[in-house]
Amino acid sequence: MEIPLQDSYYSFLLADFHLLAATALLLIVYFFSCRPTCIYLIDFSCYRPPDDLRVSTSNFIEHFEICGLHERSAIDFSNKVAERSGIGCEAGFPLSLHQIPPDNSLNPSREETETILFTAVKDLFSKHNINPKNIDILVSNCSIFCPTPSITARIINKFGFRSNVKSISLSGMGCSAGLVAISLVKDLLKVHRNSLALVLSMEAVTPNGYKGKMKSMLLANALFRMGGVAILLSNKKSDKRRAKYKLQHLLRTHMGSDDQSYQSVFQENDESGYVGVSLSRELLHVAGNALKTNLTELGPYVLPYSEQIHYGLSVIHRKFSTSARKKEIYVPNFKKAFDHFCIHAGGRAVIDAIEQKLRLTKEDGEASRMTLYRFGNTSSSSVWYELSYLEAKGRVKRGNRVWQIGFGSGFKCNSAIWECVSDLNPKIRNAWSDRIHKYPVDIPDVADH
Template identity: 25%
Template sequence: MAAYLQNIATAVPDQIYQQDFLRDKMKEYLSDDRATRSIIHRIYSQSGIEKRHTVVNDFNANGDPRLFFQQDGSVAAPSTGTRNSLYSEHAKKLFVDVARSLITDTPDIEADDITHVITVSCTGFFAPGPGYEIVKQLGLSRSTQRFHLGFMGCFAAFPALKMAKSFCDSQDDAVVLVICLELCSLHFQRSRETDHLISASVFADGGAGALVSNRTPQNNQTVYKLDRFATSIIEQSEDDMAWTIGDTGFDMILSTYVPELIESNLQSALKPLLEAYDTNKDQINHWAIHPGGRAILDKVEKNLGLEVQQLASSRSVLSDYGNMSSATILFVLKHLLDQPMQQSPERVLGMAFGPGLTVESGLFLKQRG
């Protein structure tokens, strides 16, 4: 039985900051020496990011209380509780907005058709959870099954899609919403350590969702057929990408060594994936790589010998949105889904990297109904 990703919807906070504006503000607030200012300037200028969305509006506060960057020039370190309260306030709306768009914009799908809701996030918690909010606010059936994947990081969309496919494989009438929502900017750390500066330069806020079902696409609709998924772990790398809860927010460790770790281990990690997919690198039309940072995309492109256009969607999403953790790969897949097809089907290999260092991937067949 075939499972199809029939639609992808995205949502971002209204507040937008240009990357060069944030670069200059970071230099102003966090550095009082030339060396640190130079590091900040280089990190931000070479990030491959033009702008990012955030729920933090410190620089447009108009007299309202600021979260981090105070008017007297100091940088606050709000408690984890304060940050999580803001997460709950903003995340509920964005989760529901994405789910509403998926239902409204998918042909022949109504609220009553939804059988499962899978929500994903690693940047906050509340209960009743986001699945409950979606069911309640959109009037879904009270019997809708709800699942939440938490604290998995940037690769979490893949386990969620895997779960959705399993539901469709076992239930003919399954119609599954997968919603990934991250508010990474709430966990900014006022540290001058290079790893923290890198995290602050790339992470952003946004949500994205996918609607998955067994329904055969109609009326020339362009969809992804979910083919296969695979997982691989890069050994002795767990200290280079980690996510822990502290007293002043969640502490993301994103080592400067991550791009090199990915480059040196990509071929060995990719080999079992391609074997699982019964394909080879040259048969992949598009690569939907999670844009954790420009250096990661550069290393993947060089290591795999890819053409520039094969990573165009990943670079476009990085430029326009930054790294939104688990939601980001769905932005990339949507960008690719919206592009004109040169043939049918087209093979798309999606890949994301997260704590572990874990490599999650999926093979998607882009095709018309």
């Protein structure tokens, strides 16, 4: 039986239509599956220690003397470091370290961790009316204190998270672990669509007090203070309206294959058997090299072409220059790429070195210096206290880009770039609200020790 020519023609058209429809569907699926996932930072909440936990330098040294745990030379050295650290009289120690002698056992360590994180999470949830059962991903980071059950398990138990929440506890990753946790959540949010993530970042001070006399280990006693932060992230389109920031770039650099870098921040026993974290003399040099490597990879993503060309030409000129005094390689002007800088408040020398390396002004490093002064070195959470300071000052505007720079053992240098996507109200309560009007304060310059 012959098929009419007209019917055959329509059959071919129908087949072509189906083929085109299938192709279009595949292209649409491919487009949406390959499109980069936007990571939104809805809000964050930093823990503010109550005033009765504040420790001035004089109280810090008096406590050392009364406890009788350290030799006179160790006390004098600690006093010298504390006076030159850039830390003021408002930074706090956990309650257990106010005792005589200090109690750094397991229970007080748990109590410090719970006090900080429970307070921060409760504040964040109440501010945005978040139901704990709506949290899909939970990641915590605390370098040295790693209890059983884990820190994330304590949060799940306290707030009643769902049984299928994806929880991860990071440990042993130092002061840069906060941005490592953000990086992990970023990767998880690429896979798990329409999800809400909570990141908890802190370092427990209670179990980390060093009782020996090695100067490289006594540094940590004088620099670290209690603090932490809870951060709420989302990849939901609906959360774009209420989000503060959008993650633009996150770059991690690990220098662990180099022995000097690997040993620059090292937990070990001293000759008397006391455990402490040793900070080597080469730490600033190591941090500079890690930052240089990080910037080399980050630059092409964030710098305008004019700065990249200028840098490239200086590298070529130096390579082929025949003069005895070769011209220095041009340091790009990162102020053309970023509006605000949050440098890890690891210590006064760290902030000074980064400012000099990047040719930043004192105003660019103000948030870092004031965070160090008021809260001390709060490890991985310090960059969030700095961002909180900028918000309280009303300096972060819609469209501004913020650069968070974290350093940590390993040795690691991590960068996170955030774009402000909303109009921020500086009057909204945060960790600085009670006395932001008193800052910045003048911090006297001191000679290097």
